[in-house]
Amino acid sequence: MRAGVIGAGSIGGVVARALRDGSVPDAVLSGVLDPAGPPDLPVLTLDELLSTSDLVVEAAGQRALAELGPRVLAAGRDLLVVSVGALADDALLEELLAAGPGELHLSTGAIGGLDLLRAAARMAPLSRVTIETTKRAANLVQPWMSAAEAERLRTASAPVELMRGPARKVTAAFPKSANVAASVALAVGDWDAVEAVVVADPGAELTSHVITAQGTAGSYRFEIRNQPSPVTPTSSAVVPHAVLGAIAALAQPRVVFR
Template sequence: MNHRPRKVALIGWGAIGRVVGGALAAGEVPGAELAGIVDNRPLGDAVPAPQLTVEQALAACDLVVEAAGQGVVREWGEAVLASGTDLLVASTGALTDEELAKRLLATGPGRVYFTGGAVGGLDLLQAVRAMGPLGEVTLTTTKLPATLEQPWMDEETLARLRTATAPVEVMSGTARDVPARFPRSTNVAASVALATGDLDAVRVRVVADPAAAHTSHVIEASGPHGSYRFEVRHLPDAANPATSQVVPYAVLRSLAALAGRRGQIL
């Protein structure tokens, strides 16, 4: 039986959006096609689909991919879902706002989906959680200092980052606190918390390392049924070192699942 291809609109034409949009335009995601691109900058003619407003995108597609940051989820998430359009969220850090998360999950008829992005093992943590709560979950994220600089930092903190010659802990807290302070760098913390079901139970450390050729995420979890440790090390994206090269491909994998590709591990 033939299924109508999913018409996809991308919000964001940056490091993630360009890879995802290029693959869609090249027909690399069976069952999905690129209908348009939403971006607040003029993109000219060098894009593989029309540049649209959000309202035009909702009229032209049945799936929106957020690839532009947490602010897009807050501003447009409910409107996308209320229009009957599905939403795939890359910036999972927005979901640390529990009121927003509740509203998105309650809004329809569109459905909201999340991609794991730069980290693995979330499916196993979800399976373990089904057997009972995990007692302790920690995440240590290590990145280049320049990718962790934030507008709220005082001069002393910025100087400590810029002059670091060894790893420096920049912040520690829960998965509720940290993604809000590092909106472009710690979506992984929110993804781990979504998998384990408790924002406050996931302890997060953010480390700046001037020698970090790779971005690393180390997840450790334990509970009555076992203990688990996952470590991933990614090359940062050359155009946007705050994100890892693998993230757009994680989005594409999620898109492939939503488009109904068969024979993949779920």
């Protein structure tokens, strides 16, 4: 499998270098598309990327996914999406689903348990699905915050609940930090069933996501505590490895959980 990467930052850069260095059997790096042009990676234009890739990984952000995702799929290339939060926009999701013949895949990214939540939700609708994300306070400052609010966050000395509400609203408010809320909503197939909470904790060394759900199938609680990426602390260091696992499963589907 020839894999191209859009966005070679903290996630895409690790993915591209691992592919370049041969760490995924049966997968090779075709190149990367990134205006920042990392000097140690083969930088291609979009047309070059599309003509030399079987699979394209989007790790560039929500706007790039909206702009480029439909073109990737329309060119017949499969697309593995990391900026899952962009799919809170129903119109974009519908556009991507209609854009084939390439296939759309979503990265599990920073969290797990999505398979079990999907199964439980299929048995009977889940009630009270929540995902509470806690990150270091300074990494949660957003452009929509007032200067005073941003400063209060940067200098907070105790945890602060920044937002609690429907997953769609929280995903839109924290586009770099609430991809996981979108992943849970897409896994259970119901945006309105999922409440998301974002907590800023000045003392948080790790980024945590606590997912809970109740339903006929059972009662669930997943607690995930990830090391932040050393490059982009809004991301978790494990995310590129989730992407590489997905590429490995697509390139050589031998023992794959589905």
